[in-house]
Amino acid sequence: DVTYGWWVGNSVVTNKSSRFIGSHVAHTGLIAFTAGANTLWELARFNPDIPMGHQGMVSIPHLASLGIGFDQAGAWTGQDVAFIGIFHLICSFVYALAGLLHSVVFSEDTQNSSGLFADDRPEHRQAARFKLEWDNPDNQTFILGHHLVFFGVANIWFVEWARVHGIYDPAIEAIRQVNYNLDLTQIWNHQFDFIQIDSLEDVMGGHAFLAFFQIGGGAFHIATKQIGTYTKFKGAGLLSAEAVLSWSLAGIG
Numbered sequence: 001d002v003t004y005g006w007w008v009g010n011s012v013v014t015n016k017s018s019r020f021i022g023s024h025v026a027h028t029g030l031i032a033f034t035a036g037a038n039t040l041w042e043l044a045r046f047n048p049d050i051p052m053g054h055q056g057m058v059s060i061p062h063l064a065s066l067g068i069g070f071d072q073a074g075a076w077t078g079q080d081v082a083f084i085g086i087f088h089l090i091c092s093f094v095y096a097l098a099g100l101l102h103s104v105v106f107s108e109d110t111q112n113s114s115g116l117f118a119d120d121r122p123e124h125r126q127a128a129r130f131k132l133e134w135d136n137p138d139n140q141t142f143i144l145g146h147h148l149v150f151f152g153v154a155n156i157w158f159v160e161w162a163r164v165h166g167i168y169d170p171a172i173e174a175i176r177q178v179n180y181n182l183d184l185t186q187i188w189n190h191q192f193d194f195i196q197i198d199s200l201e202d203v204m205g206g207h208a209f210l211a212f213f214q215i216g217g218g219a220f221h222i223a224t225k226q227i228g229t230y231t232k233f234k235g236a237g238l239l240s241a242e243a244v245l246s247w248s249l250a251g252i253g
Helices: 009-013 017-045 059-065 081-105 121-130 138-166 184-189 200-223 230-252
Strands: 167-169 173-177
Touching: 017 081, 059 081, 059 167, 138 200, 138 230, 184 200
Parallel strands: none
Antiparallel strands: 167 173
C-alpha cells in the first residue's frame, strides 16, 4: 500500500524480483557496452607520442595502470587492448539477453510458481532465497554474505594480478610485479591516511587483508542468522552500507 514518487524507479518492480534482476542486469550490460566501445574508440585514435592526459582518454589509462597495452619499460604495444574491448562488447550482449529474459519471458517473481521456468524444482527454490525482503532479517544477512564473498574474490584477483602479471608503478615509470605486504600494523595505521600511501606493496597488502576479511564475513553472514534485535534501521541500512563500502573500495583501488 506504499505510494512512491515518480522518481523512485525501482518502485515499479516491487514484489517482482525477476524484473528487478532484469533491470540490474541491463544496467550492467550498458556499463560493459560503454567500457568496450570506449576502449575501441580510444584505441582507434590513440597516439603514443602524446601523453594520454592530453588526449582526453579514460579507458586506456586505466588499462595502463594494470600493465595492459604496455611492455615492462612502459612503452606502448597495444597488446590485449582490442581483445578487452571486444570481450566487454560480447559480455554486454549476454547481459542484454539475460535482462530481456528476466523482463519479458521469465516469471515476474522468483517465488512465483507460475510462469516459464518457475516451478518447484530445487534449483528454483534456491534462487528464491535471493529475493530481497526488507522485513526478513535472515534474508538480508544471507544476501549480504554472498555480496561480501564476491567482493573478497575480486580483491584476490587484483592482488594476484599484481603479483603475477604486474601493475604500473609511477615511481619508476614502469610495470613491475608487486608482492603484497600483509602487515596488519601498517594496515591499521593507514586507516585514515590511505591517500598518503606511497608503497604498492602496502596497497596490495590492504587488498589482501580485505579479501580475507570480506570472505570470512560473508561466510559468517551466510551461515548464521540475524544477530540482535532486528530494527527498521538495520534492514534499511544493511545493504546501503554495503553499497557505500563497495564504492569506497572501488575508489581506493
